[in-house]
Amino acid sequence: MVMANTVDKNQDYLELDVKHVNPVLHRVGRIVVDRARGSYVYDMNGDAYLDFTTGIAVNNVGHCHPKVVAAVQKQVAELMHTSVTTHHKPYIDVCQKLAELAPGRLDSVFLANSGAEAVEGAIKMARYVTGRPAIINFRGSFHGRTLMATALTTSKLYYREKYEPFPSSIYTVPYPYEYRSYHRGNPDKVLDETMEQIELLFTQFVSPQQVASILVEPVLGEGGYVVPPSNFLKRLREVADQHGIMLIVDEVQTGFGRTGKMFATEYTGVEPDIMLMAKGIAGGMPLSAFATRKEISQKWLPGRHGSTFGGNPVSCAAALATINVLQEEKLPERAAKLGAEIVQRLKKFAQNRPYIGEVRGQGLMIGIEFNDEHGKPNKDMAEKVAERCFENKLLILTCGSHGQVIRLIPPLNMSEEETEKGLSILEKCMAF
Ligand SMILES: Cc1ncc(COP(=O)(O)O)c(C=O)c1O
Structure with missing residues (x-):
């Protein structure tokens, strides 16, 4: 003042x-x-x-954690940038670390710069690998500001207004948001309604065989900090398995300890096909990632995706230090x-x-x-x-x-x- x-x-x-x-x-x-x-x-x-x-x-x-600052200072004097066409140690170390932390068998990692880029890359990979176009997303979601991420975002009109036409083949169903549902007080019913809407999509809008992925936030972020019923991801996993659809969990806001586990998905015991990470990953340095199983990523052929800055060595050093702090403390x-x-x-x-x-x-x-x-x-x-x-x-x-x-x-x-x-x-x- x-x-x-x-x-x-x-x-x-x-x-x-x-x-x-x-x-x-x-x-x-x-x-x-x-x-x-x-x-x-x-x-x-x-x-x-x-x-x-x-x-x-x-x-x-916290801001400028001394261990993260020290790691950045050391790295910046050694290697600031090299192209993705060459290997570098911090990149590989971060991928190994994230593979270790990610749920289940997610052992193959791609690094980018922002949450939206992780969304874009994951959607491209899911389409490429499944050969299917469609994506199911949820009302109230936020996935970022690039055009595909904007198309997948429905948390507020002002993120979308005047940006149409959007990429097509996106099908949106209600997030199980109990407090603003007609079934407040009955979380099972709230969830049933979401699942029924997905089934209705398959009857009225799109064949499940055309759906590449279901994209979901484990806790709704920008849409209102909404914790869904505890078996939400499990029910989505079942639908995804039934139809060969990839389940993509967006842990951009929920990740890195925020929800009381390293990732919110851990509360559910569910293994997604792809998990998105960003924000808290590197203590304030720009970095994002998505993890999948090698059996999926190896079907995405070399050169089909990339990034000049993604996996920058300084950001990677910051990520390794940040994850250490999260674990040590x-x-x-x-x-x-x-x-x-x-x-x-x-x-x-x-x-x-x-x-x-x-x-x-x-x-x-x-x-x-x-x-x-x-x-x-x-x-x-x-x-x-x-x-x-x-x-x-x-x-x-x-x-x-x-x-x-x-x-x-x-x-x-x-x-x-x-x-x-x-x-x-x-x-x-x-x-x-
Ligand atoms: C769940 C979620 N996904 C994706 C994004 C986009 O991340 P970024 O702003 O780094 O592109 C955000 C950002 O708030 C987010 O909360």
């Missing part, structure tokens, strides 16, 4: 931003971030903001414990506050859904809470198709004191 008569050093940059930065970017907050460490970001005035956004689920090990376990405590506390806070419709989450992926007096999604209230938090130097984001959900995505290693501080601010800002 700037006192009267002091100069706000953010201001000059904000003016330059307006002048030169493409305004399409949706900015929240009015600060220019100068540096960050642990659970805090610091603006140009040196003011500290407690960060419950982690760069949208990226800085899972037992951060998935910490996320599970801390997340359960936070949800319990916030549920208690929500009692007798009818405008808080639901508090839900898995690990440290926590959503708070706001209602108006008719029980409808309340975007204004969620935005008001986010704005109040910002004024109190706590950064939080909204999500949900209507923008009616506050999402908490703090660092997995935030301290007890930081947790208490953040929750106290949040509760103060949620009191209406």
